[in-house]
Amino acid sequence: MELFPPIPLAQWQDSKETVHRFAQVVGKIRLARSVRRNHWWNVPYHLTGRGITTRPMAVPDGRGTFCIDFDFVDHRLVVCSSDGRRVSFPLTGQSVASFYRRTLDSLAAVGVTVSLPHPTPFDLPDTGRPFTEDTEHAAYDPFWVNRYWQVLSQVNLVLEEFAAGFCGKVSPVHHFWHTFDIAVTRFSDREIEQPRTVDPVTREAYSREVVSSGFWFGDDSFPRPAFYSYAAPEPAGLADCPLRPDAARWIERNGSHLAVLDYEEVRGGEDPRGAVLDFYESVYQPAARLAGWNIGGEASPGGVTDPVAARGGG
Structure with a gap:
């Protein structure tokens, strides 16, 4: 597999819009059936060797578990329960409406019923349309969907390596079905008072000071894949700090600044992996300092905090 293979947004945008909504359907099931964790850590997907997973969730009577996986190799949705039952169906040929119905039918086949309080997309242009009525989004190109998973998998490993250098509070590396990005976030213990007018999703996500690093595939406002990093709240003067490598830049977004490094700028370099890690570090260091x-005290070079091992003693 090529390191950071090409994934231009224009080549798979229709498929992306469909898969994003598929992910929101299953993500809302995860939200309904998982124990709430700080900063919504219970909600995102994690990577697997074939796609993405919800991780295990409790069945309604609490006497077992079930899990929902997207298999982007064979292009199937797979529902499994801890009693051995397994149901799957193809992702190809599905509209959002048919995907929604088949997902609920598959859950019922393994003894799970779920009621979604808001069975509509979250923060997408068609937020008001129920999943059951969306026959518009039905594009699914297996080649590009598999490519999406390949890119996720490789970025996941880079983010895991970056996460290893910090021994403070740090999130898992996870794939959000809200914004369709993959990220890892470092936290301080400083509590941030959000205005009561701020929505509850944002209040929980940013209840502590953070520096977040990740990757997204592009959207209408930024139509190309890119690595990104930001601090929230943003320390004064952060956007005046230089970034590495030279291709990285600060942009204004949603009233603050976002550091971005275009995916295409990285792909052609001599050391793409090193360039991305250096980019993340060039944001974290000044953000944390400011x-x-x-x-x-929160550094763990190579993932090591044991002082004996750090000195080469075992």
């Missing part, structure tokens, strides 16, 4: 974090 916010007064204990940079040295």
Whole structure:
């Protein structure tokens, strides 16, 4: 597999819009059936060797578990329960409406019923349309959907490596069905008071000071894949700090600044992996310094905090 293979948004945008809504259907099931975790860590997907997974969830009577996986190799949705039952159906040839019905039918076949309070897309242009009525989004190109998973898998490993260098509070590397990005977030213990007018999703996500790093596939406002990083709240002067490599830049987005590094700029370089790690570090270091974090005390080079091992003693 090529490191960071091409994935231009224009080549698979229709498929992306469909898969994004598929992911929201299953993501809302995960939201309904999982125990709430700080900063919504219970909700996103994790990567597998064939696609993405909800991870296990409790069946309604609490006497077992079930799991929903997207298999982007064979292009099937797979529902499994801890009693051995397994149901799957093809992702190809589905509209959002048919996908929604077949997902609920598959859950029923393994003894799981789920009621979604809001069975509509979240923060997408068709937010008001029920999943059951969406026959518009039905594009699914297996080649590009598999490519999406390949890219996710490789970025996942880079983010895992970056996460290893920080021993403070740090999120898992996870794939959000809200914004369709993959990210890892470092936290300080400083509590952030959000205005009561801020929506509850944002209030929980940013209840502590953060520096977040990730990758997204592009959207209408930024129509190309890119690595990104930001701090929230943004320390004064952060956007004046230089970024690495030279192709990285600050842009204004949603009233603050976002550091971006175009995916295509990285792909052609001599050391794409190293360039991305250097980019993330060039945001984290000044953001943490300006916010007064204990940079040295929270460092774990190579994922090591044991002082004996750090000195080469075993």
